[in-house]
Amino acid sequence: MNLTTESITVHMGIRGHCAEYFPELPEEFTHQCGVGLTLRQVMVSLGINPLLIMGVVVNGKLAKKDYLLQEGDKVILLSPPTGG
Amino acid sequence: MKGIHQKILRINLSDKSHRLDCRDEEFYRTWIGGRGMGAKIIYDEVPVDTDPLGPENLLYMSGGPLSGVYAPATGKTSFVCKSPATGGYGDSNVGGHIGPELKYAGYDALIFEGAAAEPTVVVIDDDKITFQSAAYLWGKGTFETEKILKDELGDDFQIAVIGPAGEKLVYIACIQHDFGRQAGRTGVGAVMGSKNLKAFAIRGSKGVPVADAAALLEHGKQAFANCFAKPGFEEWTPMGTAGVTNWVNEIGAFPTRNFYTTYFPEHEKINGEALLERILRTDKGCFACPTPCGKYSSAAGVLKDGTREETFQVLVEGPEYETIALVGGNCEIASIEEVAYANYVMDDLGMDTISGGNIVAFALECLEKGVLSKEQVEGRELRFGDLASVVYLSEIIAKRQGIGDILAEGVKIAAEKFGHNSQHYAIHVKGLEQSGYEGRNAPAMMLAFMTADIGAHHNRAWAITHDIAVGVDVFEGKPEKVVELQHIRPFFDQMGCCRLQWVELGFELENYPDLFNIVTGEKLTWEDMMHISERVYNLTRMFWVKHMPGFGRSWDWPPPRMIEELVPTGPSAGKKISEENLNWLLDRYYEVRGWDKNGIPTPEKLEQLGLSFCLPDLK
Ligand code: SF4
DSSP states (O other), rough: OOOOOOOEEEEEEEEEEGGGGGGSSOOOEEEEEETBHHHHHHHTTTTGGGGGOOEEETTTEEEEEOBBOOOOEEEEEEEEOOOO | SSSOSSOOOEEHHHHHHHEEEEHHHHHHHHHHHHHHHHHHHHHHHSSSTHHHTTTTTEEEEEOOOTTSSSSSTOOOOEEEEEEETSSSEEEEEEOSHOOOOHHHHOSSEEEEEEEEEEESSEEETEEEEEEEETTTTTTHHHHHHHHHHHHOOOOOOOOOOOOOOHHTTTTTEEEEETEEHHHHHHHHHHHHHHTTTTEEEEEEOOOOOSOOOOHHHHHHHHHHHHHSSTTHHHHHHHHHHEEHHHHHTTTOOBBBBBBBBSSOOTGGGHHHHHHHIIIIEEOOOOOOOOOOEEEEEEEEEEEEEEEEEEEEEEEEEOOHHIIIIIIITTTOOOOOOHHHHHHHHHHHTTTTTTHHHHHHHHHHHHHTTSSGGGGGGGOOOTTTHHHHHHHHEEEEEEEEHTTTTTTTTHHHHHHHHHOOTTGGOOOOOEEOOSSSSSOOOOEEEEEEEEOOBBBBOGGGGOOHHHHHHHHTTOOOHHHHHHHHHOOOOOOOOHTTOSSSIIIIIIOOTTTHHHHHHHHHOOOHHHHHHHHHHHHHHHHHHHHHHHHHTTTTTTGOOOOHHHHHHHSSSSTTTOOOOOHHHHHHHHHHHHHHHHOOOOOTTTHHHHHHHTOOGGGGGGH
C-alpha cells in the first residue's frame, strides 16, 4: 500500500438496497483518506464489503473498483439491480 | 372497493363465446389481483389430472388494482395456468402495456378457456369481442406476427403473440408482447398454443375507477418526482440489468458451461459495458416506467455454420441479464453481438431465453459426454462457444424436429428419456430450468430456487445479496430472509406493478400501501399486504400438493450438480452445498413457514391464512 501522510478528500454516495447493510453510513458523505489508495481499499476501510457493490461511478463515468482515488473525486457505489 | 371493475372477461375458444365473471369485492380483497386472483381461479377450476395442454386448462391474465393508474411502473401483468413445463403451478410476468390496456377495456382479468378448432386471433375492443382466423399467421415468428396485426388493427391495440414454439407446444414457449417483452417462464406460450390462440389484441377507452382521484394525482406526481430525484437514478438506467454481469462473475455465481462452473473468463465481452458501447441504440420501458431497464440493440455479425457463412443484422430488445447469463455464459458465447442475435432468434421462435439457454447447454454437454451422438444432430459438430450450434439447437427445439422433439420438453424430461446419468447435467428444480445465478456458493439463493413456487426462478426471492452481506458460509437466518422476500417480491405481481424501482432506486416500500389505498379506498397496511402474499404463497404450494401425486420435500431438492460437484474455477472454486446443510435449510424454512417436515402446509397454517377450502386436498 502506497500510503503517505498526505490525504485527499473524496465525496461518496451509496445507492440502492445495499445501503441497508451499512446503516451507519449516510447516503452521501465526504471522506478523507490517504493518497494512493484504490477505491476497493477505501471501501474496506469504511466497512463496506466490496462484493456488495455492483459497480462504481467516478465523476460520472463507470470505473473499476481498483480505481486509484484522486482529490475531489465524486464516487457513487451502486447496489446490484435485479431482473424480472 | 375501487381500482377494479369487478369484471373478469372469460373467452371460450371452443365455442367462440364470451361472458363476464363478476365477483364480489371480498374476492378482490382476499386475492388482490395478478397472480393472487389467478392462483385462486385455477385452484378452484382446473381439475386434478388436467393435461396442461388440454382444453380444460385455463390461461389467465391480469395486472392488479394499480394497473394503468398514474403511479410509477404500473404496467406489469401476470399469466397463470397449470404449467406444461412442470405439471404444477405456473405463472409468468410480463411488462409492456397490455395489462393497463385490459383495464382500460373495462376488465380486471382475462381468462381463455377451451381450445379453438382452427388457429385464431381474438380481438378485444372494449366490449366488442371478435374471433378471427389466424391461418395466415400460423408458422410465422413473433415479430412478424405482431407487426402484421399492428398494421391491420392499428397501433393503439396492445398485442400478445406466440411463435412457432408455442404452436408446437414446446414446454418452454413464451408469450411475447410489445416486440420484445416476454412472459417467458413455465410454458405459458405452449398453453396459448394448445388453445390454437396465435394472438390476442386489446384496445380500451375506459378509465380506471379510483377512490380518491385528487390524492392519486398529487401522490402519483410526488412518487414520480421521488423516483427521478433518487440518488443513483442516472447511474442505473444506462445498462439496465446487463450491468450486473461483472458483479455476478466477481462473486462467483455466473452460470457457465451448463452450470459446470460459476465464472466466465470472457464475461467482459458480454457485460453491460459491451452492450452500452457496442450495440445499444435506445432505452425501452414499460407503461409509466421512470427507470426503463429495457434496452433496444442493433447487432451485426457473421454466423459461421460449417463451411457456410451468413451475415446477420438484427434489432432486438435486450439482451438483458438473464439472457446474457444463460445464452452467453452458460453456452459460452463470448460476443455481445452473438448473444443479441441468439436472443433475437429465440424471441422470434417464441421461446424463453432462460430455459432455452439451459436446454441448449444441456444438449451440448450431453453431446460432449457421449449421452447424445453426432448422428442425433444430423452429423453436426456442435460445441460450446459456437453461435451456429445455439441457433441450430434453438430451431430444432422450437420446431420439435429430430432430437429437438425431446429437448422441447425441458431438461428434466429429456434427462429421464436420455438416461446415462444425464440427470446430472439437467439443471432445474421441479422441472423448471434454473435462472442466471449459481447457488453452490450462495445458500440463500439456492434455497430461493428450491422453494420458488414455479420452479427454479430467481424472482420470488433474489437472496444472493443477503448471502454476500452476511457471509456465504453462514446459514442461520437465511431461511427467514428467503421467506420474507418470497412475500415481498411476488406481491408486486398482485398489485400490477414493477418491483425494480424499490430494488434499484430504493423507492420505499411504504409508498405502496399509500398508493394502493388511494386507488382502492381500502386501508391496508404493509403487514396486511404481506399476510395476503403469504396466503397466495401457501395456495400455490397447495396447487402442487393437489395436482402432483407424492408432492413433498424431494421436489424442493436442487440439481445433483450443486451437491456432487465442486465449483472448479473462479471465486467460488472448491465450493458445493452439502446434503446436511441443505436439509438444515429446508427444515428451518418449513418451520418458519408453518409447514410439516415434508414441506406440506399444516391444517393450522391453512386455517390461519383463510385457506380452509384447501383442507380436503391435504388428503
Ligand atoms: S424497470 Fe424495466 S421491467 Fe420494470 S417497468 Fe421499467 S422497463 Fe419494465
